[in-house]
Amino acid sequence: MGMITENMKNIYRETGADALFLEAEFLRKYLTGVSTTDGSVILDGNSCKFVIDLRYFEAVEKALRGSCVEAVEGTEAKATELLKGYHTLGVPFPYIDLARAEALRGMGFTLVDCMPAMKKAMEIKTDREIELLQRACDIAEEGLLRLMPQLKEGMTERQAAAILEYEMRALGADGVSFATILAFGAGGSVPHHETGDSKLKFGDPVLVDFGCKVEGYCSDCTRTFLFGDDKQHEDFKKAYAAVLKAHELVKEKVHAGMTGREADAVARDCLKEAGYGELFTHSLGHGIGLLIHEFPRLAPRSEEILSDGMVFSDEPGVYLPGKFGIRIEDSCYMKDGKVISFMKKTDRNLIIL
Numbered sequence: 201m202g203m204i205t206e207n208m209k210n211i212y213r214e215t216g217a218d219a220l221f222l223e224a225e226f227l228r229k230y231l232t233g234v235s236t237t238d239g240s241v242i243l244d245g246n247s248c249k250f251v252i253d254l255r256y257f258e259a260v261e262k263a264l265r266g267s268c269v270e271a272v273e274g275t276e277a278k279a280t281e282l283l284k285g286y287h288t289l290g291v292p293f294p295y296i297d298l299a300r301a302e303a304l305r306g307m308g309f310t311l312v313d314c315m316p317a318m319k320k321a322m323e324i325k326t327d328r329e330i331e332l333l334q335r336a337c338d339i340a341e342e343g344l345l346r347l348m349p350q351l352k353e354g355m356t357e358r359q360a361a362a363i364l365e366y367e368m369r370a371l372g373a374d375g376v377s378f379a380t381i382l383a384f385g386a387g388g389s390v391p392h393h394e395t396g397d398s399k400l401k402f403g404d405p406v407l408v409d410f411g412c413k414v415e416g417y418c419s420d421c422t423r424t425f426l427f428g429d430d431k432q433h434e435d436f437k438k439a440y441a442a443v444l445k446a447h448e449l450v451k452e453k454v455h456a457g458m459t460g461r462e463a464d465a466v467a468r469d470c471l472k473e474a475g476y477g478e479l480f481t482h483s484l485g486h487g488i489g490l491l492i493h494e495f496p497r498l499a500p501r502s503e504e505i506l507s508d509g510m511v512f513s514d515e516p517g518v519y520l521p522g523k524f525g526i527r528i529e530d531s532c533y534m535k536d537g538k539v540i541s542f543m544k545k546t547d548r549n550l551i552i553l
């Protein structure tokens with residue numbers, strides 16, 4: 201086993217515990233590069249151990265060969281045994297349940313929150329992480345381009361979502377980043393609409409919010425378009441132009457050193473000026489990585505400072521209850537102080553199918 205990485209050492213030092221004890225899947229994946237439904241990772245100042253039961257042991261051991269992480273075969277009892285000798289444990293407070301925390305305290309451990317240290321490390325993506333995120337975005341966009349010609353009048357939202365998810369899988373995705381949101385007509389006016397049995401009609405606005413995973417890394421994209429133009433859409437087109445303007449302004453004006461609040465205000469002020477301020481009902485964006493919602497937050501109360509290597513969504517929207525919803529979302533990253541979009545294949549201008 202090699203020395204633990206500089207990144208691991210930093211997380212360990214920042215947490216200030218005798219050892220970190222991680223059971224949440226995305227945190228184990230972040231430190232080890234391996235995804236399993238169960239298992240635990242124990243990180244101290246010198247070593248990193250991945251405790252995993254027999255179902256996965258062979259695959260995990262093989263995946264970790266040549267890395268600084270040691271695979272240890274065993275269940276929870278084995279992990280508990282390896283924790284002996286430590287007094288304070290760094291656990292992720294937002295991602296550990298109360299029963300588990302109480303059990304660890306019952307064994308005599310003092311628990312400290314390791315999440316601030318994990319968050320700080322995970323917020324700045326490596327070149328390899330950016331590569332995987334780019335791949336996830338490419339597949340998502342390609343999947344949408346394959347869905348569009350297959351949309352037909354009378355098709356349900358569920359059927360359209362199933363085609364999109366199939367196409368992303370066929371292109372190499374590991375699965376979806378979250379449950380696909382597909383809304384026909386007025387359904388789009390609910391920002392997190394539940395995909396259902398509404399049927400597609402000529403002239404319907406279509407809102408699709410979707411993404412896929414590649415090696416655990418998520419993409420997130422939203423496109424809104426019209427399924428044929430019945431000439432009843434002046435309000436829709438006006439609002440679409442305002443959302444697109446706000447979306448593009450973020451890429452132009454947001455830069456490193458700004459706070460999440462200032463970034464959010466770029467889009468919010470633009471929509472306010474166009475008369476849609478009250479109808480932009482959520483924040484501008486969220487961090488993206490191994491989780492679909494990570495840090496930083498681009499929101500009215502976020503004081504987080506944006507910097508190179510951060511990945512986040514740019515997703516202003518306008519929602520007119522009972523009529524329509526419009527959201528245009530790209531996954532983006534910060535490089536050389538500027539916002540760069542991962543989305544290179546789909547048009548953001550209004551498409552009429």
